[in-house]
Amino acid sequence: MFDLLTRYRRQILISALILVSLLFYSSNLRRGGASTLFERAVLQMTVPIHSALDTIWQGAADIWTHYLWLVDTAEKNDQLLTQNRLLHSELMQVQEIRLANERLRKLLEFKAEVDLVTLPAQVISEDASSWFRTVVIDKGADDGVLEGMPVVVAEGVVGRTIRVAAQQSRVLLITDAASAVASLVQKNRTRGIARGVGADLTLDFALRLKDIAEGDLIVTSGTGGVFPKGLTIGHVDKVTPLEYGLFQPISIKPTVDFSRLEEVLVLLREGP
Amino acid sequence: MRILFYLLFGLVGLLIQTAVFPRILPFYLKPDLILVLIVYIGISEKYSSGGLFSYGFGLLLDVFAGSSLGMYGVVFLLIFFGVRSTICYFNSENPFLLLFLVFCATLFQASLLVLLGAFAEAGALWQIVLHHLPGQLLMNVFAAVLLMLFVTWLQKRFFRLVVPGLQRLDERYDD
Incomplete structure (x- = not known):
């Protein structure tokens, strides 16, 4: 028996390692979305490093923008002076719009404060x-x-938190393949599931006979238990008409620009 | 010392991938430095130690990538065993060996992610993988070229410096 183990030591080692790793992966899939101690610890340990790198990067970008990138400043200054005269005349008109905007924003902020933390x-x-x-x-x-x-951000839904450490969290974006958001077409209330496919989303299970056109707004339906109702997901980008079948393939362009994501809002009260 | 080098390279690579590349590269096109490291470990390490390292780095990457803990662990472990078990059939004198293996490992990684993702209800992951695979292949090979040039420069510039791990290429025939 010992000879057998010695002879096939490598094969046994490889099989054991693969088996253990698969079992571990499988057990994590069954456990669902809860963060493990390992994940929380690693995320927490990297907080200062990530914050420091973020600060360094901001500093470097600031230096680049304010000092090194000023070679053609004089030329730009002349152009800006010309622009400034033109803009000044438009400023008076904008003032009125700004005041109206402020009033509307206050209303919106009030609504947000009342509904969600x-x-x-x-x-x-x-x-x-x-x-x-x-x-x-x-x-x-x-x-x-x-x-x-x-x-979320002002433009719409960003995603949901999937791993939470003491001082940082990981957010699964709605464009990830593992993300599925219960949605509906705003104009005719057609229900579907918005799934991520990388840069865009698809609207699955939208009935073929429903009238859905390019540009239609897709919002959260509030039935998935994660997102509150009415948050913007995106606009219908492409509808592929089918002659038969139950559903119609729909592509959604998200309203959020995920390549420029900087500040976000976590909706605290909408937790599970 | 060699272990320290792997750890240092892996952790720095991970930080670069999470905090630096996103600032300068699009979301869908980041070179996988950890994959290059795993291929290198596959070339130079033994089954037991290399397997544990690969699995460990996979688990670390799982904390910062994807939504299922253990997925990258399995992927990197299988990539390591794949490289380690086939390396004896290649000409070690060829300078393009690492690049070729990184190319193959990227393809293998994509296949494994699609396969394992199917169990994790990862939806249309295969679409994302297929769409970005050509770019990812180029990025990974390019990153491997840069790393090779950097290491060669290090060795030339600091003549006495021996980069740990790089002297073990011929030891793969030991067992």
Whole structure:
């Protein structure tokens, strides 16, 4: 028996390692979305490094913008003076619009305060691979964040928190392949599931006979248990008409620009 | 010392991938430095130590990528075993060996992610992988070229410096 083990030591080792890794992966799939101690610890340990890198990068970008990139400043200054005269005349008109805008914004802010408790957060890093769509924000369990909380910006839905450490969390973007959001077409209330496909989304299970056209607004339906009702997801980008079948393939262009994600809001009260 | 080098390279690579590349590269096109490291470990390390390293780095990457802990662990472990078990059939004198293996490992990684993603209800992951695979192949090979040039420069510039791990290429025939 011992000879057998010695002879096939390598094969046994390889099989054992693969088996253990598969079992571990499988057990994590069954456990669902809860963060493990390992994940929380690693995320927490990297907080100062990520924050420091973020600060260094901001500083470097600031130096570049304000000092090194000023070679053609004099030329630009002349252009800006000309522009300034033109803009000054338009400013008076804009003032009126600004005042109206402020009033509307106050109303919106009031509505937001009444309906939901939000937590502002900063995106400090992105997914380490090219295949998945997640970001890390600088708020975590210490700030009241839990797994499964919706994350939004003014333009619409960003995603939901999937891993939460004490001071930072990972957010699964709605464009990730693992993301599915219960949605509806705003104009005719057709229901569907918005699934991520990388840069865009698709609207699955939208009935073929429903009238859906390019440009239609897609919003959250509020039935998935994660996102509140009525948040903007995107616009219908392409509808492929089919002659038969139950559903119609629909492509959605998200309203949020995920390549420029910096500040986000976590909706605290909408947790599971 | 060699282990320290792997750890240092892996952790720095991970930080670069999460905090630096996103500032200068689009979301869908980041070179996978950890994959290059795993291929290198596959070339130069033994089954037991290399397997554990690969799995460990996979788990670390899982914390910062994707939504299922253990997925990259399995992927990197299988990539390591794939490289380690086939390396004896290649000409070690060829300078393009690492690049070729990184190319193959990227293809293998994409296949494994699609396969394992199917169990994790990862939806249309295969669409994302297929769409970005050509770019990812180029990025990974390009990153491997840059790393090779950097290491060669290090060795030339600091003549006495021996980069740990790079002297073990011929030891793969030991067992």
